[in-house]
Amino acid sequence: MKIVPLASDSMGTRSMATFVETKDCNVLIDPGVALGPYRYGLEPHPLELERMAIHWKNIKCHAEKADVFVVTHYHYDHHDPDEPLVFKNKTLLTKHPKENINKSQKKRAAFFLEQLGGLPKKIEFSDGKEFSFGETLIRFSKAVPHGTNTRLGYVTEVCVQEGKEKFIHTSDVQGPSLEEQVQFLLDEKPKVIFCDGPMTYMLGYRYSKKSLEMSVENIIRIMEETKVKKFALDHHFLRDLEWNEWMDKAYEVAKKKKVKLMTFADFLGEKNDMLEARRKELYGVKIKKKGKIKKKRKKKKKGKSRRKGKSKGKGKTEK
Numbered sequence: 001m002k003i004v005p006l007a008s009d010s011m012g013t014r015s016m017a018t019f020v021e022t023k024d025c026n027v028l029i030d031p032g033v034a035l036g037p038y039r040y041g042l043e044p045h046p047l048e049l050e051r052m053a054i055h056w057k058n059i060k061c062h063a064e065k066a067d068v069f070v071v072t073h074y075h076y077d078h079h080d081p082d083e084p085l086v087f088k089n090k091t092l093l094t095k096h097p098k099e100n101i102n103k104s105q106k107k108r109a110a111f112f113l114e115q116l117g118g119l120p121k122k123i124e125f126s127d128g129k130e131f132s133f134g135e136t137l138i139r140f141s142k143a144v145p146h147g148t149n150t151r152l153g154y155v156t157e158v159c160v161q162e163g164k165e166k167f168i169h170t171s172d173v174q175g176p177s178l179e180e181q182v183q184f185l186l187d188e189k190p191k192v193i194f195c196d197g198p199m200t201y202m203l204g205y206r207y208s209k210k211s212l213e214m215s216v217e218n219i220i221r222i223m224e225e226t227k228v229k230k231f232a233l234d235h236h237f238l239r240d241l242e243w244n245e246w247m248d249k250a251y252e253v254a255k256k257k258k259v260k261l262m263t264f265a266d267f268l269g270e271k272n273d274m275l276e277a278r279r280k281e282l283y284g285v286k287i288k289k290k291g292k293i294k295k296k297r298k299k300k301k302k303g304k305s306r307r308k309g310k311s312k313g314k315g316k317t318e319k
């Protein structure tokens with residue numbers, strides 16, 4: 001099995017797009033890329049826009065080679081309704097558009113499916129199901145909360161199995177801090193994991209210290225109770241320049257268990273390049289007073305879409 005990260009926060013954009021190649025089929029998980037609309041009160045830097053275009057090109061290039069697409073939920077960093085042709089003659093395994101879904105994602109799911117029309121060869125709703133392609137099995141968790149609660153809806157975690165080899169992509173679990181998110185990983189016991197790590201860049205207001213503690217505990221538990229060899233944490237976690245510092249305990253266990261705890265960029269053998277987290281530095285801005293940031297953010301709230309593709313006024317960020 002060959003696993004290739006196509007775009008992610010450690011690579012400079014908001015995404016978890018991943019390509020998986022087995023002897024039976026090519027699978028593209030979450031073909032989408034976006035940018036944080038405002039960070040530190042600043043709009044995306046031109047370097048981020050440039051990176052997003054490169055990542056989308058990379059996704060599109062792999063999309064041509066893909067037989068099966070997986071969409072884990074309907075945020076714009078995980079799918080793009082303005083690019084329906086990408087799915088032409090492909091099999092799409094997508095999050096159930098009506099069950100276990102919040103209002104906003106339900107609306108987006110309906111729009112996405114409408115945009116697709118009859119283009120895909122087949123569309124299946126994936127939650128809790130298993131699909132086979134030759135000897136390759138693609139299994140989904142039941143819908144689990146997007147993050148620490150269901151305010152942002154639900155996602156599906158996905159396991160690709162080829163023989164005894166298993167890979168899991170967790171989608172946006174932001175941790176994982178919840179038992180129901182961890183269970184799928186403990187049951188499947190994959191060798192390679194791509195996981196959305198804790199949302200520490202919002203620690204203390206949208207992400208609690210308790211959730212961070214639970215996440216670290218669960219990451220350790222996964223290393224102790226599964227056969228994971230490569231464990232990549234990325235996405236929300238890599239929006240924090242100090243992300244590494246929260247993982248001391250996990251690194252100790254990783255060393256003992258000989259697990260490579262890494263990011264998507266590390267997985268590729270590339271340098272971490274967290275453009276959003278570095279946005280202030282990219283602009284050469286020194287913002288000292290928090291009040292000033294708030295003021296700027298408020299004023300710019302009605303900005304353009306920072307999602308990849310042409311904006312038709314459907315959402316200004318991935319959320």
Ligand SMILES: [Fe+2]
Nearest residue numbers: 073075146172
């Ligand atoms: Fe999401």
Ligand SMILES: [Fe+2]
Nearest residue numbers: 075077172318
């Ligand atoms: Fe996401």
